[in-house]
Amino acid sequence: MTNNATPVRRSGRRTVIFDLDGTLADTSGDLIAAANACFAALGHGEVLDPSVDQLTAFHGGRAMLRLGFSRVNGGAVNDADIEREFPNLLIAYEDDIDRHTRLYPGAMEAVARLHDNGYAVGICTNKPEGLARLLLTRLDILGHFTSLIGADTLPTRKPDPAPFVAAAQGAGGDPAHALLVGDTETDRKTAQAAGVPCILVGFGPEGPGVSRLEPEALLDHFDDLDAVVARLIG
CATH class of the missing domain: 1.10.150 (DNA polymerase; domain 1)
Structure with missing residues (x-):
């Protein structure tokens, strides 16, 4: 399910930044x-x-x-x-960081399609960077993301916009032409602070209840991500 927000038009390389826990993977x-x-x-x-x-x-x-x-x-x-x-x-x-953790269906296929379509792709998480890097390595997906910003990478963490900006820049993208894919109020506030659109997943820990946060779009499955991203940032 998505809403009908007006697409945001900006210049620069298009960038998609993902949260990790509850967005890309059920940890x-x-x-x-x-x-x-x-x-x-x-x-x-x-x-x-x-x-x-x-x-x-x-x-x-x-x-x-x-x-x-x-x-x-x-x-x-x-x-x-x-x-x-x-x-x-x-x-x-x-x-024992990856015993029960599972990627959400279609997550990495969606990331691959974003790469193929020319988007810069990175991760901004409030998990400590070392643990995030370890988990991504264990899941064998670290190389699919050009940047990784964790809770302790910078002096501040989400919902401060600085980690999001650093993730976009580290991915080789333009923070002014980017969006954040997440699952919580923290992600919503981060996107608002950065002045960028936010996509919240409806299959994360809170489920469709995240609609109360009024993101620019809600995502029911990663199969739909391409169309939502294109609508929001071109």
């Missing part, structure tokens, strides 16, 4: 497994559910820890507990 299973490893080591067992808590996984490691500790502590959360366990979560995630 929630491995993220939740890493958080559960922390709770299991503390003697609590598997506190988080890969299905029920999928959306929380895409809000980051601290969000998962906060939810888990609230469950085991009857709603009480100590920030010190979260900060103590966060490095352990990252270690657990790095050790």
